[in-house]
Amino acid sequence: MPRRLYIDVHVLQTVPPANLNRDDNGNPKEADFGGSRRSRVSSQAWKRATRMHFAERQDKEDLGTRTKRIAGELTKKLISRAKADGNAMEVEAAQRIAGALLEPMGIAAGRKAGDTAYLLFFGRRQLDTIVDLVAADILELAALDDDGLKKAVEGRGAQDKLRQGHPADVALFGRMVADIPALNVDAATQVAHAISTHAAELEFDYYTAVDDENAADETGAGMIGTIGFNSATLYRYATVGLHQLLENLTTHDKAVDAVNLFVDSFARSMPTGYGNSFAHRTRPSLVAVVVRADQPVNLVSAFEKPVPVTDGIVAESARRLAGEYTTATRQWGDTPVHVAVSHAFADGTDEARDLAAAFGPNISFPDLLTGLKSSLADRVGDLS
Numbered sequence: 001m002p003r004r005l006y007i008d009v010h011v012l013q014t015v016p017p018a019n020l021n022r023d024d025n026g027n028p029k030e031a032d033f034g035g036s037r038r039s040r041v042s043s044q045a046w047k048r049a050t051r052m053h054f055a056e057r058q059d060k061e062d063l064g065t066r067t068k069r070i071a072g073e074l075t076k077k078l079i080s081r082a083k084a085d086g087n088a089m090e091v092e093a094a095q096r097i098a099g100a101l102l103e104p105m106g107i108a109a110g111r112k113a114g115d116t117a118y119l120l121f122f123g124r125r126q127l128d129t130i131v132d133l134v135a136a137d138i139l140e141l142a143a144l145d146d147d148g149l150k151k152a153v154e155g156r157g158a159q160d161k162l163r164q165g166h167p168a169d170v171a172l173f174g175r176m177v178a179d180i181p182a183l184n185v186d187a188a189t190q191v192a193h194a195i196s197t198h199a200a201e202l203e204f205d206y207y208t209a210v211d212d213e214n215a216a217d218e219t220g221a222g223m224i225g226t227i228g229f230n231s232a233t234l235y236r237y238a239t240v241g242l243h244q245l246l247e248n249l250t251t252h253d254k255a256v257d258a259v260n261l262f263v264d265s266f267a268r269s270m271p272t273g274y275g276n277s278f279a280h281r282t283r284p285s286l287v288a289v290v291v292r293a294d295q296p297v298n299l300v301s302a303f304e305k306p307v308p309v310t311d312g313i314v315a316e317s318a319r320r321l322a323g324e325y326t327t328a329t330r331q332w333g334d335t336p337v338h339v340a341v342s343h344a345f346a347d348g349t350d351e352a353r354d355l356a357a358a359f360g361p362n363i364s365f366p367d368l369l370t371g372l373k374s375s376l377a378d379r380v381g382d383l384s
Contacts, residue, residue, distance in 0.1 A: 003383050004243045005337075006296045007372070009263055010288040010321065011236040012197070014314050017205075017229045018280035020271040021045040027202055027228030031195055034304040039200040039232035043191040045271045046236065050191075051169055053265035064123045064170040068115040070107070074098040074127050081131050082138055093142040100141075100149045101130060101158045106180055121175045123167035130161045159183070168258040171248035172240070188245035189238060189262065190296065196232035197303040197317040204228055205277075227277060233313045235303055235321070236284075238266050239296035242376060243383045252380045260373045263289060267365065285314050285345070286321070288359050289372055291338035291379075299324045318343065318351040322358035338375040342368045 019028045021041045031040040055063050067073065075094045082089035095114070108117035133156040134141055141152055162183055174187025204226045211222030240262055246255040267287045270280070290297070302324030307316045328334065341359035345352045352362065363371070 004241065004293060004295075005376075005379060005383060006292045006294075007240045007242060007259055007263070007376070008290040008292060008296055008298075009236075009238045009240075009266055010286070010290070010299055010325075011267060011284045012233060012286040012314060012317050012321065013194075013236060013282060013284040014233045015231060015270075015280055015282055016278070017203070017231045018278040019227060019229045019274040020280065021273055022228075025228075028230050030200070030202065030230075031193065033195055033300075034306055036199040036306045037201075038198075038306075039196040039230045039234070041194040041234065041271060043193050045273070046194060046266075046269065047173060047189075047191050049269035049271045050262065050265045051173065053269040054169055054261055057261060057265070058168070061124050061128075062167055064121050064167045066119045066121045068110050068112075068117075068119055070116060070120050070122060070127075071095070071098050071102055071114045073124075074101065074130060077127050077131050078134070078138065081135050085135065085138075087139055089138065089142065096146070096149060097134060097138065097141055097153070100146075100153045101134065101156070103150070104154065105159045105162070105183070107177075108179060118177070120177065121170055121173070122162055123165065123170055125167065126161055126165055129165060130158045133158060133161070166248050168249065168254065168261070171245055172258060172262055185248060186244055188241045188248060191266075192237040192298055192300070194234040194236040195300070195303070196230075197235050197320070198233065198307040198309055198313050200230045200232050202228055202230055227274065229274075229278065233285075233307075233317055235300055235317070236266075237298045237300065238262075239298075241296075242380060246380065246383050252377070252384075256373055256376045256380055259376060260369050263287075263372065264369055286318055286341065286343040286355070287365060287368065288321075288325075288341040288343075288355075289339070289368060290325075290336045290359075291372070291375060292334070292336050294334070297328065297334075299328070301328075315345065315349070315351045318345060319354045322351070322354040326358045337379065338372065340368045340371050 021029050023029045029040045031038050075098045078094040078097055079089050110117045170185055172189045175185040177183040206226050208221035209223040240259050249255045267284055302320040307313050339359050341355055342365045343362055
């Protein structure tokens, strides 16, 4: 049986009136769950927020970028390398070399010159390794005609450089290139759509904007409009397959560090939709991590029956989550290898007692990350 290790992350987070992730009508996304309408934030929206938080904490050169402009990025690096080596290179010459290096990969061209047909996720250092392939004779290559240039770069292995040395974000979130399966990277992370633990109503903010230069006798608004919004206590869930991450990154330390940074970024990040209008940034009321050797387990069933909106929602949501975890663990005979929780509920309350019984004592979020890292470091060697 293959050795696996999954890190499940469960988050409860209350968000005030907001429009985090709009649908095609500009309103907050929703979903039916358990027979009631719920607020929803797509996995794509929260993955991007997580990646952006992730990116702020790493050297830019160690990160990936998702763009249609790989040819343009490679062109810039060719010019920069030539300059660093004391050579001058025209943009047109660098573009020809970039095109010749990328052409054998079969990446479909986009509508705009130099663009690819789709967003391609790659590491900036991977482009540097492609530049390494031609740096020594770059001026000689620039002097060749198109056919000569094509033959000269054939077999230098540019495609291989995009199949190895992945940055942590590409290793975590994967890459899908439908027409070039060789460039695919299996994602180590799955992120669920966040949904409210309770039924949620769509509301509308009618706004007006006054023209500051109006004369005293001028009345009426300079602009009017509406913004859809809702407020919700969200259940958020993500899981990381450490075994897959290790395959993508190859080294134990990098894999463990990437998990820790992912958990930190997933917990602290927030989609920025209409942020200036709603100032909706909050922090989670609860973060629980469960490390399992069998399979990832989403605990959203705790909220299949919506939490009633009576005297607050988040405390009852925490009790439901603790109950679901306890019941599921007992029912299925689960034996997680590491469990920890960090929450904001007061000692002695029912929800604090239920959470302690399910996930163990409450600890600070930094301590949760430290304990998780130590636990994974002890076990990652068994996955090789």
